[in-house]
Amino acid sequence: MSASLSSSTTGVDGPAFVSPAVEPPLAHGVVGVHIGAGQHSELKTPLYLSLCSRACAQATQMLRAGHTALEAVTEATKILEDDGSTNAGFGSNLTEAGSVEMDAGIMDGQNLLFGAVGAMPGIKNPIAVAKLLVEEQRHGLLPMGRVPPAFLVGHGAKDWAIKRGLPGLEEDKLISEKSGKLYKYYKRKLELYNERQVTKKVKLLPVEVINVEDEDDKEDRAPELDKPPEDDKVTDTVGVVAIDQFGNVASSVSSGGIALKQPGRVGQASCFGCGCWAQNKMGPRDQTIGVSTTGCGEYLVRTFLAREVALNVGRAEAPIKGLKNCMDSFANSEFLENVPEKLAGAVCIQFDPELQQGEFMWTHTTASMGVAFQTTADEQATTRMSRLPIGPNKCPSDQIKNTVIAIESIPFCVKSKEPKSFLSNNKLPLEMPKENGFLDHSTLPPTSAVAT
């Protein structure tokens, strides 16, 4: 077991830090955060990045105080869940029925345990329930030899959490001003679509499943729909990845799911291997790898994206090359045949214990993705709103395979007392689009990422 000193979920105000008996193997911990792959407006970018920064600060503060990676990612995820601007926890997308149902998953790289909740109502922080599921699994079998649950859904998940002391919440307490407005907007759009379908039926025209996003530009635009309630598209899943000073990695993911989803729908955040992955020893070099994904849940499930990123990074010569291979496979996956927009994103922290260095990497096929990274030696996080220069990644149907993928990384060192530059490791001999476009963003200056 690691030197976890508290089972408190209340954050850094918990029990005081007691020096561990043995010196931690790493001089510093690291944390990476994302607030979802999507299409973020320029206007709101500073707000999003400030939020990422706050989540990093929370995690690093906890890591400095000796908390485990599992505790740090939980508390950082809570910051993201509690902010009404993300699609997780408070402010989650509403279902078609107007309810809030949240997914979340967390994985502990030390014992490889995973806990998840799906379509859960009425709890402020779904990630806290997922963490409790991991903690209870650590205690072994339940009375009568029953196996403790790893994955709970719906009201059963809520009741389980309440029995363990997490407070229940009234439905409307989870609806933010933004999510409420978006729901009304999209719900009205759907009604207009359905009304038109009825008219079509009367005319005996065939009823087709079409994309109102395009169609309503022609005929559906009602006066009250002239302006979307926000100037950016609904953002997606949030997630955190961290390595603590004892070398243990943990990952989290939390999501409100797609707007106007069918009640009961569960996405990748709840599915093992799909929403997050954390493993202390992966591949031939026993690397420490943590991943958190974002994008269209159904596609990430079909491709087990979180686990695949970790496996590919673990066995690649250069970590970022592994990430590229994985995203190429994703874009060309036989499991995504006929999918017009292969929307996905991921953050990944890789650390090589032998070389005592690692990389924080991110990738996305969406227009933008907000990320941040910090080590416990940094005063503040390095943030980035990563953008594809070409706008939304929406390909015509005859170009399904030409998904454009952005990949970028920040190298770091957590042991050395001397600052090191790893920039040379970070350059890939990238050739521009073959089947898939691949954008070689310039890397961030390493200074802020090298812990000395």
Next chain:
Amino acid sequence: MSASLSSSTTGVDGPAFVSPAVEPPLAHGVVGVHIGAGQHSELKTPLYLSLCSRACAQATQMLRAGHTALEAVTEATKILEDDGSTNAGFGSNLTEAGSVEMDAGIMDGQNLLFGAVGAMPGIKNPIAVAKLLVEEQRHGLLPMGRVPPAFLVGHGAKDWAIKRGLPGLEEDKLISEKSGKLYKYYKRKLELYNERQVTKKVKLLPVEVINVEDEDDKEDRAPELDKPPEDDKVTDTVGVVAIDQFGNVASSVSSGGIALKQPGRVGQASCFGCGCWAQNKMGPRDQTIGVSTTGCGEYLVRTFLAREVALNVGRAEAPIKGLKNCMDSFANSEFLENVPEKLAGAVCIQFDPELQQGEFMWTHTTASMGVAFQTTADEQATTRMSRLPIGPNKCPSDQIKNTVIAIESIPFCVKSKEPKSFLSNNKLPLEMPKENGFLDHSTLPPTSAVAT
């Protein structure tokens, strides 16, 4: 698309078969069935095998009538769900709260689509809802560009099914005489356990999580608990795998979950890659492979058992060797550290289009597992209650790695007009236990399995 002629879910009484324009590539279809890995009494074995046989008959009847593998596995699974003796559909294990919550998953090997429901109440046949989820995904995006759901849980899943014409069912209509009795028995056991814990607390003894199955032999046995209500242990998940005459494979899995489970608990049947797998082209020889798993859901999820079986079989020189490799990996998985009983089972149909031959295989680490296999050329199914000769696979904690694994297979040929014996392919050069025990059951005579 395959030559599916009906979207009816009502079975072979649907629309009449219309001859396809092209000759089907296979002369015969095949189906394999399991009713769960567990501990089946000798007394009830004939009943269990008769049920397996009926499920096979239903599937082969449908395959002969030109229905798809997806349709055939659905209808065969309904037979298993409707029988009160299995832990799926009617007769499912009850939750700790006394409710019935069912999991089911289905995969279509032709388009690789997966549909699943989890912890779903009040629908007679969960597999029918899973199949509808696959069918709706085939139609592409929903209005407003929304991605159709693949995985629905709880009351949302039930409501979705009812909107599509499946009848809802009152709670108690899903409780069989057997499942009701078992619930009362186990619930009372749990109460006795809890009462003893309270006594212990009063005595200020530490409260430990222990296995009442063992403990109550010593002190907990109340008069009304002298005889368990059934003479065999609760059986597990059911599942069906089939290949139709067009060469398409489909797999299903359906489960009532573990006895006295936490409401909202979801097991492997609902998790992609864990409960079932079906893929028309796998590995270097483009084999057709279908898998359905059974056992302890949480362990099958952690090891992605269904997908791993398919991947291993697809790349192995001899299919059964692939299955052995996979089960060895399962028994030694780092994801099952400290798990005392690695309870699992699987059936797998493998077909090599080039050689025009295949194998129906099964494996289990539990005391017994009921299976059946039939081709459309066979008048009736070949059934087997496969048993470990050593009783329940419960290893002392210092022998965690010594899981005993049974593996057996029936070779078949679906094209040739002449009967062939593939027995020589079926013998593995097995060495007896190294790390894991491995039982080389004698194979069944191939006569019943060779379609002429």
